[in-house]
Amino acid sequence: MKKDRLRRAILYLCVFISAIWVIHPFVLMAFYSFVPDKDIFSRTLVFPSSFTLDGYFWVLGLPMSPDNPFKGTSGSINFYKAAMNSLIPAFIAGIAVVVITIFSGYSLARYGHNRVVRYLGILYLAKQFLPWVLFMTPYYIMFATFRLIDNFISLIVVYIGSNLPWSVWMISAFVSEIPVDLEEAALVDGCNTRQMVLKILLPMIAPGLVAVFLFAFTNVWNAYLIPLILSSTIETKPLAVLIAELFTWYGRTYYSGLFALCTLTTVPVAVMFVYLQKFLIRGLSRGAVKG
């Protein structure tokens, strides 16, 4: 029994250390978003002398404390517009990916024995291995021809395309876990196809749909390379690109403000994720290996 207790202690120690290691960037980011810059620019590790909300006020464009050198630029980063630029494409692309992949995912699960369907499935899988950066040139030229640079349409289209392949396999994995007999039984019992889909199939793969939506939403929210190429002004520029520019362009970085912005950018996806992580983790692991 003593050996067992030692084992438990080691386990908890491992749990603790690994969790701290993984989460320390999050914690420090959130913590230092409340710390004034003078305590961040320090060569010694000291507990901050004071805490301030100035960073958040700077991002949100609210009046900051009078002695803050950055008070003049409060609100100049267009946070609200950039946040909408992140949110709208993520939401639309997420929904679109779910709707499209219900069909292909179902077909891949149920008709996977068909040669055409199977090869299409492999084709989607291959996207995973294509260097994404290589595709930016054709996208840029393609959308420049249609005058769609700096336009939500081009961004959303590319987001949908980049999220489809994996999502198809994720949905297909969820569908293939539902016995075909169930669908057939429903049809025998007098359901028509539409009723069968709406009342039996969709509710049963709902966790899969949630997972696919979340996966696509998070990918779009976090996307950097695609908007870097396809959006050029604040009309479509999302938070990710805004943050990267702030860090490179400002002569002296306003760390508190930048951390506040980073925290505000991470919070929506993090909150969603906490509630829905089970679906996502289940979905991700199914797409990868089970098929």
Add this chain to the structure above:
Amino acid sequence: MASRSERVGIYYQLPTFFVSMALIIYPLLYVIYLSFNELNLYVSMDTVFVGINNYRMLLSDEHFVEALTNSFIFVLGSTPMHFLLSLAFALIANEEFKGRSLYRGIMFAPWVMPIVVASVIWRWMLHPDWGIYNNIFRLLGLLGGTQTIGWLTDSNLVWLGVCYVNWIKNYPFMFVNILAALSSVPVELYEAAKIDGANAISRFRYITLPTIKPVCYLMLLLGVINTFINFEVIWLLTEGGPGWATTTYGIYVYILSFQEWKLGYGAAFGIVGLIVSLIFALLYIKYFMELAKK
């Protein structure tokens, strides 16, 4: 009857198929075409055919081999560690303990943090002057009061810095998949082995490992490919610097195409990297299909 329903299956593929054609197949063909051409957007949108000139230029480009070598350094520095971390974390997360589902959530969290945000945080944490890592080293006395370590700016250390950030940011996908594989190992096997007197190490070696081996192969292949073609981590941390020290395949394609605007030449280099990653991709697909059949 059967053929009619088979056709339905193909119809259902059409939306994804068309989107993939427009956004994957067409661009791919276009890049191949572009790699035999020159395109200067400042002059016109028309391409000028130059044959294999772009590829010939690559051979005399000193950064061509350097970028590919750097990519392999990045892979060697990242993927084995990703695998070890994922395996260790998955083994922990597969044990029974209080707060296990919270632990699983936390260990998956780096995936959620936008790469841009991660890069900002890490560039601060690894900053030579006021980065918290150096501050902690100073506090522990490992570093003198005025000494600095440029984790991301010293060309001798930059790979350590970049790979370290990549370890913590990009392991979760592997972790989730190995965890899923671990939880599919039948518990009865462990109990039987325990009764037979097998210790923890031999239980791992003879029960756990064989079961999760296929998934591990898949994950290693996927990890190699994903690291090889990765652009964002290094771009946001060092922009390929200092000098050309961390200019990998993805970075060099980006620099050629969108900073020097040599779109044709960038495409040619892109194709070379594509071929390298396709070799790994074929292996992956082979394994994947074998697993899917089971």
